Amino acid sequence: MEIKEVHNFNIYEESEFINIQNQLKKKISLKNTFSKNSIKLVAGVDLAYWEKENKQYGTCCIVVIDYNTKQVVEKVNSVGEIKVPYIPGFLAFRELPLVTEALKKLVVEPDIFIFDGNGYLHFNHMGIATHASFFLNKPTIGVAKSYLRVNEADFQMPQNEEGSFTDIIINGEVYGRVLRTREDVKPIFISCGNYIDLETSTEIVLNLINNESRLPIPVRLADLETHISRSALS
Template identity: 85%
Template sequence: MEIKEIHNFNVYEESDFIKIQNELKKKIMLKNTFNKSSIRLVAGVDLAYWEYKNKQYGTCSIVVIDYNTKEVVEKVNSVGEIKVPYIPGFLAFRELPLVIEASKKLVVEPDIFMFDGNGYLHFNHMGIATHASFFLDKPTIGVAKSYLKVNGVDFKMPEGKESSYTDIIINGEVYGRVLRTRKDVKPIFISCGNNVDLETCTEIVLKLINRESRLPIPTRLADLETHISRRKLR
């Protein structure tokens, strides 16, 4: 799969991170740039970490499934040293090099990428799912297992029934959605990455839920693959 070179990753200062985010967020599109009926392949993306000899390493797994049959079409991995420390709000600068490396190995071309992380639900609207979209040149969705509090705003818990949700509204703007994917299980936190609207994000996520998890199949399988890869590499 061809990847766009939007910027390099030889930056390590927060001021540089913010400058790049501010430039990219001007280009975010919270509208569908595709026909929903044309969706065929959806990719799930996740990473796992470990330490060895005082250095931190990571592995990225991408699992592509058929949107209709839910069957796995392709799996790829990348591995490398992590050189950017964890700084809240700047996860993309830490993870994207491995995401890009793994994406380049894909033979198939996914229609949508789904990330274990946030997109528009971010203090600067530039979570990993949104940031990655500019390199991948594909619509992206953020699916987080836990809530990233922005500007001190808490979320409102949705009803306990399947498919119920509440929107996360901060300063009058919808940042994301708290979605109950299965009855009486913990909700997940979804947000647009780029080139997709929130209603479509919700529809896609719910279609990719099965009885094995509250998480959509692509990111759940990617999570499992990262743990398999990490065990082998460690």
């Protein structure tokens, strides 16, 4: 798969991170750039980390499934040393080098990418799902298992019913959504990445839920693959 080189990754200063985010967020579009009937392939993206000999390493795994049959179409992964330390709000700079290396190995071209992480639900609207969209030039969705608090704003728990949700509204703006994908399980936190609206993001995520997890199938499978890869390498 062809990846657009939006910026290089030889960046280690927080001020540079902010400058890049500020430039890219001007180009965010929370509108669908596709027809829902055209969705055929959906990819899940996840990463895992470990330490070895005082160095930190990571693996990115991408699993592509058929949107209608839910069958796996392709799996790829990348492995490498992590050079950027963890700084809240700037996860993309830490993870994107491995993400882009894995993406380059894809033979098929997914229509939608779902990231284990946030998108628009971010203090600068530039979570990993949004940031990655500029390299992919594809619609992206962020799905997080835990809540990233922005400006000390809390969220309202949705009802205990499959498909129920509450919107995360901060200073009058909708940042994301708390979505109950299954009854009697914890909700997930979804947000637009880019080139897609929140209603469509919700519809796609719910269509990819089965009885095995509260997470959409491709993200859950990518998560499982990261654990396999990490166990083999760490």
